[in-house]
Amino acid sequence: MTEILESLQFVYGPQVANGLAIGVAVILMALGLTIIFGLLDVINMSHGEFYALGAYLAVTLVGQGVNFWLCLALVPVAMAAIGYFTERALIQRVFHTKDRHILTLLLTFGLAIIAEDAFKLAYGPNPYKPESPISGASEILGIMLPNYRLFLIAAGGAIIVAVWLVVYRTTLGAMVRAAAWDKNMAASLGVPVERVYAGTFAFGVALAGLSGVLLAPIYSVFPTMGKDFILMAFTVVIVGGMGSIKGAVIAGLVLTQIQSISSLFISPVWSDPLVFGIMVLFLMVRPQGLAGRLGHG
């Protein structure tokens, strides 16, 4: 009995709790990605670099003496502006062509290459790590969890709920969903679709930037950090259903738990292939993912 309790306390409990924190991080990344895909049909290959840019902006601001909590508010605003500009200046140019899936994918891929190198140029190759604004760890049911991770889980949960409310419970969200489903009809009802597109891209980018700020104290900041979560985020978006917020949340939680628990039984290096394998299976069996597209809940 004590053996079972001990394994729960030391092995499975922490595994689930840590998986939850990682899951929230992954979902935050996937959220922006899935919204951009759901509305614009754009596979944003530079999403990871926007996440990195958010983290670098936070590092820069903290370096200037700005309070970390203020960064949480400032960086998403700056990132939204950058996202808006990116959509108008780049995505817009190939958006109306027949091959827009592939062209936008290639375009954002190019952007990612440039961004990563630009980080090196601007910040150098060495890592930065902003001091965690909340220190210490708490023991809950015998499971140790750092306070900042508890905050991350709470804040992440709040952000996810807020995003869901904005998309599904406001007129702004209705505009976004309408433009996603039927661009022409939405426009003929007076929805400024071009601005909605740019605004949605900006929103997705702001979410990526916000994740960058939130995760920087845990995962540190360096030029190639954009690749960290992006594969997992893509997997979550695909398994959850492209464009589905609910699907991303479910898939994000389930997949990170699978990864976390499986690392107890198989070599951790195989947990990535395991998750990708699940993604490939999903694409074969149910390419639309767990849930439908944006608009189906």
Add this chain to the structure above:
Amino acid sequence: MLELDAIHTHYGLSHVLQGVSFTVAKGEVVGLFGRNGVGKTTLIKTVAGWVRPSSGRLRFEGEDIAGLASDRICRRGIGLVPEDRRVLPGLTVEENLRLGLMQAPGRAKAEAARAMQRTFERFPRLAERRSQMGTTLSGGEQQMLAIARVLVGAPRLLLIDEPSEGLAPMIADEIFALIHELRAEGIPVLLVEQNVMRALEVCDRFLALERGAVVFQGDARSSADRQRLIEVIAV
């Protein structure tokens, strides 16, 4: 109010509208008739801004609107009830209506709420189903919704494309009755309809379209003109 002058529209290689000219005056309901594939829907899409005319002049209330984006055209006061209704999937009835308010985005909150209120009073069935997904409504209700969401924005011209298509005759009656009301309220309408005889009842004037051009205009009340219309579009 709406003036088309030698409008030409291309779809890829095909030359669909080949010089269409006509006008719609204030307070008049104009029917647009013709056989399948003569370009009726293309004409509606051209006015609504879904398709850009390749040449010609398109004016609304004296201002050039050719080539403007659809949302701009909408905000000038042209409301579209498209073919197949295009009720937005994933949006509730109320959300569909709310988007209709976008036609006049500057409106005060109270006024917008009043417009919603009036619309629900006018379409009580939509009020009952306000939080239902728009696409789960019946065909007739969807058509109502398609018209209601345009009316909520108080348009100064309505484009209605095939409103009775696929509807049971009883339901179609309701739709035509609604268009009749609009006429009484003095809202100008450009109406495309397969059921010519029913449509003529609610129209003031009509146009006959043949091979992408207006071949004949007539008075909906004149039986001679009606007779000629049948000859042109039947065969």
Add this chain to the structure above:
Amino acid sequence: MKTLKICAALAAVFAAGQVQAQGAPIKIGVVTPLTGTYAGIGQQVKWGIDMAIKEINDKGGIMGRKVEAIYEDEEANPNVAVQKAEKLFQVSKVDFLTGTVNSGSTLAVGQVAERNQRLAATTVSFSDAITGDKCSPNVFRVNAKAGMQSAALVEWMVKEKPSPSVFYLGPDYEMGRSTVAAFKSAAEKRGAKSVGEVFAPLDNKDYSPFFGQIRAARPQVLYTSVAGNDTVRFMSQLAEFGLAKNLQIVGAAGTVTAQNMKAIGKAADGYVTGAAYSAELDNPANKKFVADFKAAWKADPDLYGVDSYGVMYFYKAAVEKAGSTDTDKLRTAMRGLEWQTPQGKKTMRAGDHQAIQDMYAVKVTGGKFQIIAKVPGEAAVGPDTCTRF
């Protein structure tokens, strides 16, 4: 009159040039990661070499010939390293090649050197195989191999905590696994108990899924061989979870470096490693080296910087001993060569081309590596296992 003066000045410059460069300059090819995960290490390599070359040239070069370095970015990718090495040998006609960081690149570049009948040296790669079962007659290693570092670390560990219980966490690739294996066998021989091991993927973002296992195993010592950004995450997450409190963390030499120490911050304090170098090393040569390095690059030198600085003096000593840059003569001269570096005297073992040097146990204290113990080179280096020559 004016023209005459200029002519005279020009003539003087030419004459000076003639005197200084008796013959063409000696070209050193440096294939090192200037971009990617290891770019920070490549930076130290470049700084060390540039500084040594400047010093050598200021004192008249090697046998009167100037030395110049030609850099190529290998992106920490053996394929690219091979291509760039080939280019340096073939197009730039370099006399000597160095700079490779990861062991795969060093091994691959060694083969290129053999094909081109030129010599190469690594100043960074740790893998024991380079001077062990995969040794090459054309490859020398001037830095300490993994085995030497772990030997020094084990020496210190068993003195500090007799028969400790140790948990191992390494990155899951060849270098990570072999480093852990080497330390583990050395530690077990000296009475350490192994209570668990786990290999995390390279570029792992979150180590917390392994913390449950670590806590459950209740080790006294945690050995790790993760590197670069991975260390930043691993150590700061350990601290975040409050695990570092009752645990002595030890690790490979590449785990905590000048590049990532700042980002790790306080979490790095108390970390101990077996090292071939510390900037705190107390001897006049090192004091001068550190001061010059700081003046030139506004940064502290680390192991890679000092070893890369040292390789130039190794090459210089060998060329002067051989009296030539001819490959065979140079190889003979390099074998058994003794030379001075800021780390003290080094000896190139003839049998496997592995440099022998004194090793240290160093502890991170307030962002500095403090030497806490010394292990003589002969004791750390282990037997010669190279059978190819």
Add this chain to the structure above:
Amino acid sequence: MADTPATRVAVRTAVAANERADALGDGVLAGAFVALALVFAAVAAASGDTFFFRLATEALILAGVAMAVDLLLGYTGLLSLGHALFFGFGAYVSALVLKHWSPSFWAAIGVTFAAAALLGVVAGFIAIRARGVYFALITFGLAQVVFKAVYNTRELGGSDGIIGIPQIRVEFGLFSVQASSPLGFFLVTLVFVMLLYAALAWLMRTPFGRLLVAIRANESARALPGILALARQAGGLRDRGRGRRALRQPVPHAARPGVAGAAGLPDIGQRRDHGHPRRRRHLVGALYGAVILTGLKSVIGTWTEHHLIIIGALFMLSVIFLPKGFAGYVLPRLRRRFAPGAGKPGEGA
């Protein structure tokens, strides 16, 4: 729409004329490519160079991979992000054959071709169920799974890869070429890549090739009967169901990078796929694209360590301004010069 027999004939004639002009344009560009390659070989051999030979050989091998991506993207509209999988697979298979079984070039290339074709069938079976962006993502996922699997398999050398592959001699019966000779290896690679080009160009003009193009057109049209009729013409796909109709199609392209991988033997390992956008619908563009990119990367890489910024910017500019790619830009201009009779309708057809 004006769909009369007369216009249909007119369009068909125009399309045929365009195809002839296309083939002619492609031929001119391919010929120029070989000529340039030979001039380069002569100059480089005369100056005793090795590095540029190796670079050029690598560019040619990359051109092989690029043609494979092009076959898929340009003709069927399917973007494969997992082509490195086939490339790496080919390299590993041939390395294993050479190291453990037989040091014969022909054995290596034969086994590699067969194995890559098999892998193509398997990967095709998995991937072809998805369309559009899902296809891109599934291929990406597959490549990741296999990459991680190989990377974590110590028997295959793990992260170090396979080293110690014997230098090969390519036997041609009457004569043989040593792969370690830069000139010889370059020429062998050139011959192989151009043979592949010719084979693919021929394939595209057969009914099978038209079937591939039809798959692209069919993405939206779903004109299944027409496809099946074409399939019957092609002879190979009689009475296969919808799900399997494209099954065979990834096979030749999968085999191809496999062979390119075999040809690229001396350096083994993961290779980044440069997914160039500059080669859609014109295989010859793949040749030029690969060479231009390899050259650019080498030149800019020497010039600045931040070469990725420049490459990335060029990449983006070409996506925006040359969405049809290099060949898509050059060929219509060439066509006007060489076959002024070909009209516009082909563009829309």
